[in-house]
Amino acid sequence: MSDAEHQQKAASSEVPHHVAIIMDGNGRWASARGMPRVEGHRRGVEAVRRTIRAAGEIGIKIITIFSFSAENWSRPASEVGELMGLLRRFIRNDLASLHESGVRVRIIGEREGLEPDIARLLTEAEELTRNNTNLTLVVAFNYGARQEIVRAAKRAAQLVAEGKIKPEDITPESFAGFLDAPDLPDPDLIIRTSGEQRLSNFLLWQSAYSELVFVPTYWPDFDRAALEAAIDSFRQRERRFGGLAARTAS
Numbered sequence: 001m002s003d004a005e006h007q008q009k010a011a012s013s014e015v016p017h018h019v020a021i022i023m024d025g026n027g028r029w030a031s032a033r034g035m036p037r038v039e040g041h042r043r044g045v046e047a048v049r050r051t052i053r054a055a056g057e058i059g060i061k062i063i064t065i066f067s068f069s070a071e072n073w074s075r076p077a078s079e080v081g082e083l084m085g086l087l088r089r090f091i092r093n094d095l096a097s098l099h100e101s102g103v104r105v106r107i108i109g110e111r112e113g114l115e116p117d118i119a120r121l122l123t124e125a126e127e128l129t130r131n132n133t134n135l136t137l138v139v140a141f142n143y144g145a146r147q148e149i150v151r152a153a154k155r156a157a158q159l160v161a162e163g164k165i166k167p168e169d170i171t172p173e174s175f176a177g178f179l180d181a182p183d184l185p186d187p188d189l190i191i192r193t194s195g196e197q198r199l200s201n202f203l204l205w206q207s208a209y210s211e212l213v214f215v216p217t218y219w220p221d222f223d224r225a226a227l228e229a230a231i232d233s234f235r236q237r238e239r240r241f242g243g244l245a246a247r248t249a250s
């Protein structure tokens with residue numbers, strides 16, 4: 001391999017494989033402009049489109065977006081209704097073009113109890129795109145990490161009760177197999193927009209060794225440059241996974 005090829009390989013290997021995003025700040029974006037909160041959510045959908053496109057161009061393989069939390073049901077019914085409407089419209093309008101771009105759509109979160117037409121749209125998105133390999137888009141919808149861990153614990157307990165596995169078969173590795181998307185690797189990078197510095201019940205199991213980047217940008221203003229800036233911060237980090245840094249290990 002030539003030096004240039006080596007350099008290129010080093011540079012491309014620094015692109016995080018799996019990036020997860022807590023898309024926050026839609027309401028504040030709108031309030032700052034004297035607009036209703038829903039306008040922030042509408043503009044947030046534009047940011048989702050831009051970010052998915054940018055992620056594919058940059059070479060990210062998996063992008064997870066937190067679109068509606070299990071706790072977001074506690075918002076006023078009118079706002080919840082607007083958010084459900086935006087999800088419906090997003091899938092109806094964008095599914096065909098996502099499919100054409102080779103995007104595989106996956107959904108994590110609780111499906112039970114969703115309005116039947118929404119549940120159908122989610123299944124349709126997953127089924128239509130299941131063989132696509134360019135980019136995986138994981139939509140965390142009606143998602144809470146504690147709820148996901150409890151669902152996993154119930155699935156494992158059920159198998160123990162049926163005598164199919166033994167309690168001692170449950171290890172961190174096998175337990176991860178009971179989560180909502182058991183085959184996906186943990187996120188390398190988690191970005192939260194809007195300046196809040198918390199996880200708000202997002203990917204608590206999978207974030208054990210993720211790098212966290214908090215940016216002040218409100219979600220509707222997020223774009224390719226903001227994504228690249230977050231990836232630059234990620235590149236400055238030294239991931240040790242409990243071991244020693246490469247240069248001090250000898």
Ligand code: IPE
Nearest residue numbers: 023024025026027028029067
């Ligand atoms: C993120 O923006 C979208 C969802 C949580 C659905 P917010 O609606 O939380 O906006 P802020 O945080 O109130 O500004």
Ligand code: IPE
Nearest residue numbers: 022023024066067068069200
């Ligand atoms: C997290 O944002 C959920 C999503 C981005 C979908 P929230 O706005 O709901 O989180 P808190 O309430 O500020 O912690």
Ligand code: MG
Nearest residue numbers: 024025026027
């Ligand atoms: Mg918020």
